Amino acid sequence: GAGVSQSPSNKVTEKGKDVELRCDPISGHTALYWYRQSLGQGLEFLIYFQGNSAPDKSGLPSDRFSAERTGGSVSTLTIQRTQQEDSAVYLCASSLSAPGQANPYEQYFGPGTRLTVT
Amino acid sequence: QKEVEQDPGPLSVPEGAIVSLNCTYSNSAFQYFMWYRQYSRKGPELLMYTYSSGNKEDGRFTAQVDKSSKYISLFIRDSQPSDSATYLCAMSSNRDDKIIFGKGTRLHILP
Numbered sequence: 001g002a003g004v005s006q007s008p009s010n011k012v013t014e015k016g017k018d019v020e021l022r023c024d025p026i027s028g029h030t031a032l033y034w035y036r037q038s039l040g041q042g043l044e045f046l047i048y049f050q051g052n053s054a055p056d057k058s059g060l061p062s063d064r065f066s067a068e069r070t071g072g073s074v075s076t077l078t079i080q081r082t083q084q085e086d087s088a089v090y091l092c093a094s095s096l097s098a099p100g101q102a103n104p105y106e107q108y109f110g111p112g113t114r115l116t117v118t
Numbered sequence: 119q120k121e122v123e124q125d126p127g128p129l130s131v132p133e134g135a136i137v138s139l140n141c142t143y144s145n146s147a148f149q150y151f152m153w154y155r156q157y158s159r160k161g162p163e164l165l166m167y168t169y170s171s172g173n174k175e176d177g178r179f180t181a182q183v184d185k186s187s188k189y190i191s192l193f194i195r196d197s198q199p200s201d202s203a204t205y206l207c208a209m210s211s212n213r214d215d216k217i218i219f220g221k222g223t224r225l226h227i228l229p
Contacts, residue, residue, distance in 0.1 A: 004161075033217075035219075041221060042124070042206060042219055042220055042221030042222045043162070043206065043219040043222075045216065045218070045219075048216055056216060091161055091162075093161070106152070106164050106167060107162075107164070107217060108164075109161030109162050109163065110161055111159075111160060111161050112160075112161055
C-alpha cells in the first residue's frame, strides 16, 4: 500500500517568509510525528499527535513553529518568519501505536521535505 | 546527560567484516528498542526491533539489549557495501509512545 508522503520534497524560501509542510500518513495510522534532521545531526523530535489526544508539542523549538492534524489524518507543519537556522530536512512518520500490535511503536517515515532558508 | 547516546562515526570497515554499532541510554523505563537504517536523502526505515532484554537475529543482523547496563548493540555479519548507511537507535517506554532517537552512526563498508 501507499507509504507516508510529504510535500513539497524541496522548498527554498527567503528569510522571514512563512512555510507550510504537508504530511499524508499511512491510512489508519493513529500516531503522527514530525522530526527535524540537520546535516550530520540525528532526528530532533518536534511534535507528536496520537488519535484525539492533545498533541505533545514539547519538541517545538520556538513559537514560530506550529502543527495541525486535521481529521486524524493529514498534518501540516507551519514555520513562521523563517530563519536560516531552520534549514533542515523535516521528516514525518506515522505508526499504528495500538496495544497488541507486534510492534506498536514501529514508525514509517516519509521521504522528508528539504527546507532551505536563504 | 542525553537520554540516548550514540557515536556519530563515521565508521569505516572492509567488506566482509563484522560491524558493531552501539547506543547507551539513561532512562530505565525504556522497554522497546529499535534500530533504523537511513540511506542518503531517504527517510529512516525500521531494521530491527526488540522488547526488553535479550538477543534477536534476522539474517546477517543481530540486535542485543542489556537493560542492566543500559546498552544496546546491533551487529552486522558479512558486511556488504550496500550496508553503507546511517544507523539510528531508538527506544521508548510504555508510559508514552514518544520514541527517542540517537543521533545515528554513519557506516561505510569499503569494497
